[in-house]
Amino acid sequence: MKKTSPLSLLLLVGIIAFFSIQSCVSVPIEQRIDYKPMYGQPEIPRPEYMKKADDDFIREAISGFGGSREDASKAWASVADEFLSNGDLYNAMRRYNQSWLLDPNNYHPYHGFGQIMLARGEVDEAVKYMEKAKELVSDPYQRPAVLNDTGIAYSYKAQSVPVSNQTDRAKYFAMANQNFEESTQDKTYKEVWRRWAYSLFEEGKYSETWEKVKMARSIGAAPMPPKFISALSEKMPEPK
Secondary structure, X not given: OOOOOHHHHHHHHHHHHHXXXXXXXXXXXXXXXXXXXXXXXXXXXXXXXXXXXXXXXXXHHHHHHOOXXXXXXXXXXXXXXXXXXXXXXXXXXXHHHHHHHHOOOOHHHHXXXXXXXXXXXXXXXXXXXXXXXXXXXXXXXXXXXXXXXXXXXHHHHHHHOOOOOHHHHHHHHHHHHHHHHHHOOOOOOOHHHHHHHHHHHHHOOHHHHHHHHHHHHHXXXXXXXXXHHHHHHHHOOOOO
16 A cells, blocks of 8 residues: 555544544444444345445545545555454454445455454354455465465364364365465465464374474564463474
8 A cells, every 4th residue: 555644644533533423323232234244235235324324434535545445445454453453353343344345346354354253253254254355365465464364264164163074174174274385485474384383283283283383483483382382292292
């Protein structure tokens, strides 16, 4: 995204504050459509008065970005990222929804939807939105993160399958491994080796887990938690 001017940022904050005030109603968060990806569409039809509100929002939002819906969408997604990093899933979802409304072809809100669905334990929904983000992302610097998170989603999906159903568990772990493998093609993205190690541990592939742990160490990724290393060592001593 091109650098946003101070005036554009000030306008962005003002618009967010305005629409936040307009939407403050006493409805439980779980029931509000702005807490659902894409406002629950297409399953929940958008009423005409909300469509008008959407049009008003878009007109105001793009005014500080030279009329560009794409640039405004990127800015709103960045705001959503901040909320997400602070654990505020509700406001993160609201901003990702606005980002999606501005540009439905922007991969970023779908990636955000997937992350929030994972945090909420809605694994099937997480997989759906991660796959959509993967389909749309073209930025070579962002694609490894999307692939990594898609791998995480499939790993969680595999873990949600009963142990008695080894066929489906193996299928989803294989899909997780495929996405992790693709993510490692960018040698500068370090986090994937840690996440891949966690997934392989849950899959019961302890030798391969150690391989990923060693790779993470060799490239200077964040240290693996001591409790994880201890649990892995109990399953299989670290190879010399």
